[in-house]
Amino acid sequence: MFGTKHQEDYVSRDRRSLHMLALRVPGLAFILMVYAASVSLQYIYESWTVFLLLLFTILIVIFTVLHWHSHRWVKKKTFLYFIIQGFIIYTSANLMTGGYIAVVVGLYAFLIGQIIGMADKGKTLLILYLFILMSITALHEEHPHHLLRFIVIAAPIMIVIITYAATFFAQVDEKIKTQMTLEKLELAHRQVKQLTLQNERQRMARDLHDTLAQGLVSLHMQLEAVHVHLSKGNTDRAKDIISQSMDRVKGTLADARSAIDNLRSTSEEIGFLKESITEQINHFTEASGLSCFLDYSVHHVLDVHTAENCHYMIGEGLTNAAKHAEAKNVWVSVQEEEGQIRITVKDDGKGFDAGTEMRKSGHYGLLGIQERVNMMNGTFRITSARSAGTQIEIIIPIQGEAEHV
Known part of the structure; x- marks a missing residue:
């Protein structure tokens, strides 16, 4: 049971990592878009300085670097990754007061979409954490009379972003499952080939034993009988057994060629089992006595x-x-x-x-x-x-x- 649970945890971590790898490039493009929108809104609605722009840029760069390497973080430090990223968004939004709505709506929705589509455990706690940070930012930046306007504007945009992110992860997950299925099928195919080769070797060993080995044993018994009859002076009987031995050798050679060429030349005859066994017993009796x-x-x-x-x-x-x-x-x-x-x-x-x-x-x-x-x-x-x-x-x-x- 412990081994199965450990294996499931490993597969889950690997799945999260693959999700993050698939999101790296689309996520980078989205972060740059949010950055440009935030800077533009700050320039339009609020005063800004080079120091403010530099500090905001540094935070977004840190956010982007963490996102780019998120496939490493989420294997063992999923909670820490989202906590750090959420705090960076909170700090950035409070710096860019004029463009905070782009930061809040865009990047918080981006993280929530990741959580919904990727995190296996603790989804509720992580989403609640991000919503608390977002609410604090909105209450700090917006006048109480303008909160409803903020919610009306932000809610649909966030729903669209979150839905897109969740759908994206679902598609990635299906692709991963398909790839894993193909890998399992390929592994099964290799195992079938190995088993086929093993069965073929066993079949060849059986055929060689049933033809050459049995034929040689029969020939050995007949030669012993010839030796006994010659020692007693029964040359006529010895000649008869030698003649039977020659026929037996021919039959053994034919069976060996059939086994090597994978041709069952005697299959039709063996199909009549009683006649085949009767003939087999007759040869056995003559050879062994x-x-x-x-x-x-x-x-x-x-x-x-x-x-x-x-x-x-x-x-x-x-x-x-x-x-x-x-x-x-x-x-x-x-x-x-x-x-x-x-x-x-x-x-x-x-x-x-x-x-x-x-x-x-x-x-x-x-x-x-x-x-x-x-x-x-x-x-x-x-x-x-x-x-x-x-x-x-x-x-x-x-x-x-x-x-x-």
């Missing part, structure tokens, strides 16, 4: 994106079972339940401490599953324990056609 059982019950035609992600996540689950679990049997279940797809990959291997192992580096396949699940707004859970096997459970919403199969 493990028994694998499929339980598939999905009644919707899944969209290509969902089917493709399911395909790769199941492939990663099978790879982990063959590579780490030392299992004999693997069960794959794909079920449709109340608008969701539940995928389970379970083995009867040695298991592991899920809480400990998942914190170690190197589990890129499981990380890839987690990222794919997150993209589809699903959930991902691993259940495992020493000597109790491992179960990977994934639940994702169905994003497919309404037709049933």
Whole structure:
């Protein structure tokens, strides 16, 4: 809460400063106009001397310099700025008795307009302070019988000046808000670009893992099988596995090219998820020698994106079972339940401490599953324990056609 309040105060001070910066040039022109009018009226209605003109000029110069640097004052010394400026006007008006009405009406209205359009707190006190100074000046300079004439003349002019100043500040405020909105949009655009690049890197990492890494793991298991069969003299079976390995290498190379070129050459085939998983399990069984059982019950035609992600996540689950679990049997279940797809990959291997192992580096396949699940707004859970096997459970919403199969 303190941080939010501090940030709001900072934005408010910055806004006041920008208001004053926008008013510097128009305000300077207005002050010079009031100065010329005051000197002219003093020359017409009252006697004047060089010393009086010099002293009045010095006060107006001080007033102008403070106005020019007001954007610095209002950040932390807003009250002090208006108090000093009000006192300068009061002193100037009492010096130029012949032209005091121009000073009072012009410069007091100028300050009141600034207060109305800029100050966030203490508006009432500041305006009351200026009105007291203005009233004292009017009572001192005007005959009581002429006060009504002064009010009739001064009030409309001050209302116009104050309204213009308030409108000017409102326009400046809208411009500032528009600029801040554009800056926020630009910042958001840069953040989106960064997130897009990050997501693209993650996607490339997943694709490379799901193609090259899984392909190499499969090839390694097949070569181990070849080694075993050769050591037993089963050359015919070894030749068959070598032939399958060559086909697998070709498929892996094709998948790698597809990932690098961002082309999903197998997307249409993966769209038929059951056939894709069945073929995947057949390759897995031939390469690993493990028994694998499929339980598939999905009644919707899944969209290509969902089917493709399911395909790769199941492939990663099978790879982990063959590579780490030392299992004999693997069960794959794909079920449709109340608008969701539940995928389970379970083995009867040695298991592991899920809480400990998942914190170690190197589990890129499981990380890839987690990222794919997150993209589809699903959930991902691993259940495992020493000597109790491992179960990977994934639940994702169905994003497919309404037709049933």
